[in-house]
Amino acid sequence: MVHLTDDLTAFKSFDAALPAFDVTAMRAHTAEHPYWVHFGAGNLFRAVHAPIAQTLLNEGEVASGVIVAETFDADIIDEAYKPYDNKSLNVVLKSDGSIENTLVASVAEAFGVRAHDAEWDGLAAVFRNPELQFVTVTITEKGYAVTRDGAPLPWIAPEVEGGPDTAVSAMGAITALLLERFKAGAYPIAMVSTDNFSQNGDRFGAAIREFAALWAAKGFVGQDFLDYLADDTKVSFPLSMIDRITPNPAQSVADMLGEAGFEDNQIIHTAKRTNIAPFSNTEETWYLVIEDKFPNGRPALEKAGVYVADRDTVNDADEMKVTTCLNPLHTALATYGMLLGYLSMSETIADPDLTKLVERLGYVEGLPVVTDPKIFSPKEFLRQVIEVRVPNPNIPDTPARISTDTSQKIPVRYGVTLSKYFAAGDAGVAGPEGQQTLDDLVAIPLVIAGWLRLLIGTDCKGTRDDGTEVTLSPDPRISEMQEHLKGLSVGSHCSNAAVKAAIAPILSDTTLFGNDLTNTPLSTKIADYLTRLADSTNTAHAVLKDALK
Ligand SMILES: NC(=O)c1ccc[n+]([C@@H]2O[C@H](COP(=O)([O-])OP(=O)(O)OC[C@H]3O[C@@H](n4cnc5c(N)ncnc54)[C@H](O)[C@@H]3O)[C@@H](O)[C@H]2O)c1
Numbered sequence: 001m002v003h004l005t006d007d008l009t010a011f012k013s014f015d016a017a018l019p020a021f022d023v024t025a026m027r028a029h030t031a032e033h034p035y036w037v038h039f040g041a042g043n044l045f046r047a048v049h050a051p052i053a054q055t056l057l058n059e060g061e062v063a064s065g066v067i068v069a070e071t072f073d074a075d076i077i078d079e080a081y082k083p084y085d086n087k088s089l090n091v092v093l094k095s096d097g098s099i100e101n102t103l104v105a106s107v108a109e110a111f112g113v114r115a116h117d118a119e120w121d122g123l124a125a126v127f128r129n130p131e132l133q134f135v136t137v138t139i140t141e142k143g144y145a146v147t148r149d150g151a152p153l154p155w156i157a158p159e160v161e162g163g164p165d166t167a168v169s170a171m172g173a174i175t176a177l178l179l180e181r182f183k184a185g186a187y188p189i190a191m192v193s194t195d196n197f198s199q200n201g202d203r204f205g206a207a208i209r210e211f212a213a214l215w216a217a218k219g220f221v222g223q224d225f226l227d228y229l230a231d232d233t234k235v236s237f238p239l240s241m242i243d244r245i246t247p248n249p250a251q252s253v254a255d256m257l258g259e260a261g262f263e264d265n266q267i268i269h270t271a272k273r274t275n276i277a278p279f280s281n282t283e284e285t286w287y288l289v290i291e292d293k294f295p296n297g298r299p300a301l302e303k304a305g306v307y308v309a310d311r312d313t314v315n316d317a318d319e320m321k322v323t324t325c326l327n328p329l330h331t332a333l334a335t336y337g338m339l340l341g342y343l344s345m346s347e348t349i350a351d352p353d354l355t356k357l358v359e360r361l362g363y364v365e366g367l368p369v370v371t372d373p374k375i376f377s378p379k380e381f382l383r384q385v386i387e388v389r390v391p392n393p394n395i396p397d398t399p400a401r402i403s404t405d406t407s408q409k410i411p412v413r414y415g416v417t418l419s420k421y422f423a424a425g426d427a428g429v430a431g432p433e434g435q436q437t438l439d440d441l442v443a444i445p446l447v448i449a450g451w452l453r454l455l456i457g458t459d460c461k462g463t464r465d466d467g468t469e470v471t472l473s474p475d476p477r478i479s480e481m482q483e484h485l486k487g488l489s490v491g492s493h494c495s496n497a498a499v500k501a502a503i504a505p506i507l508s509d510t511t512l513f514g515n516d517l518t519n520t521p522l523s524t525k526i527a528d529y530l531t532r533l534a535d536s537t538n539t540a541h542a543v544l545k546d547a548l549k
């Protein structure tokens, strides 16, 4: 039986790759010479960033570890980091059925941000250190929001009024920490968003500058701080693309670890509903591509498998993954997976109608608008997603995880591609079946109709294809969507006109689709598919088959 707090020699009896460095010495070195801070202590950090930091240590490229900070849910640090000496076990579940465990000990220090207390002071000291080279972030799309309709969001407003000394939200805390760095000597730093959306660095930079401008307007910071944040030789916001399907920790993996003698296999559900554990479960394939814009230098990240590239290459790689070749397929499968009652992602893609849906979505509708990033082939990437990665039965991924925040993901996962079709107009884009225009899209409207069909219901409960109730995954806009759809119900033969009227305010919402879809061929298609999907129970397969034949 082994625990993460055991001496590494105890792990001789357990099959795991061990750190090849002295953890105590690494921690002492990091305290003096920090180079990397990560915000967002969730599962992706454990499966991608912390293992990269470990490889750099193992290879002797660096002598310091990564420092992790958590703003949104500091319980993660108290419950899943500190009791385990900040170590974790990364479990790679390969498609050939084999498993590879790594004991990850590259986290030098973990800070939970709740207030400007002693823990905050520790983090602020790291930001004042001239040697700090870069920050990475995985805080979900929601984490970057500062204002809506020009006014600070309700949870941000008190920090705008109270100034930097009160900032504890992700964007507020990071801006306040950059202020510490500015005051200490305006040292340079790279701020790298590694969340799943197009031009993530640009949006991160805009959010930080927006926060600082709100403080400047209240007299808390001066123009010199705004100038520091606007100068990319001082503070850069590189673009990135990150990819590794990393489900929430699964009971099946916990049980398997327990049987193998790993005792730290508890799954933790924090009060804020983060699902975390002292282990992460992930797939074999991974990519991290970062724009090479590090004003304070960087280690040889390439030696740990990271692609470091120019801005256009990173942007093309990211758009390829998040807007066409992976994430739109994920959302399509998760939406119909929820509708059809599938419990795992591998089950969804084993359904021939859903395979057809994502093949059309990827190869026919998505690939024609992809700009080849050249560092890997989009078509081969797509093939692997459809044939190898999502079908991997060993990856315990669920439609429910991927359905979380669908309203926030739709603009990125479909809106960008739709905009490219809008821009191409009547000339269209060159597809596998000749020139194709908005009029030719089938899979994208099917996904939108499927999403709206799933949402028919009340109180964050939707309706499955078989008419049973399903608890929808959390999403900040569910209530708003359900309010629009409240006149519709499954099995009551709603007229096409009633469906059109109910969904008109949704289809015209440019924050959802990047475009107003009313008065386009798509709105007719979406309304027709939705009318048929809602007409009676158990319609989804027939609608898919008919549309995709
Ligand atoms: N898991 C994956 O397969 C995967 C792969 C590629 C990219 N990503 C990106 O990483 C993000 C995190 O994924 P994860 O697997 O670590 O999720 P997770 O649920 O394990 O962790 C989510 C993290 O985001 C933080 N967070 C949530 N809401 C926040 C808010 N409003 N403000 C600030 N922080 C907030 C949480 O506290 C936690 O640190 C995703 O949203 C996505 O953008 C995930």
Ligand SMILES: O=P(O)(O)OC[C@@H](O)[C@@H](O)[C@H](O)[C@H](O)CO
Residues within 6 Å of the ligand: 196, 242, 243, 244, 245, 246, 326, 327, 330, 331, 401, 402, 404
């Ligand atoms: O992480 P999210 O919530 O943005 O999206 C859910 C999944 O689609 C996503 O996590 C994928 O697994 C990931 O993007 C694969 O690299």
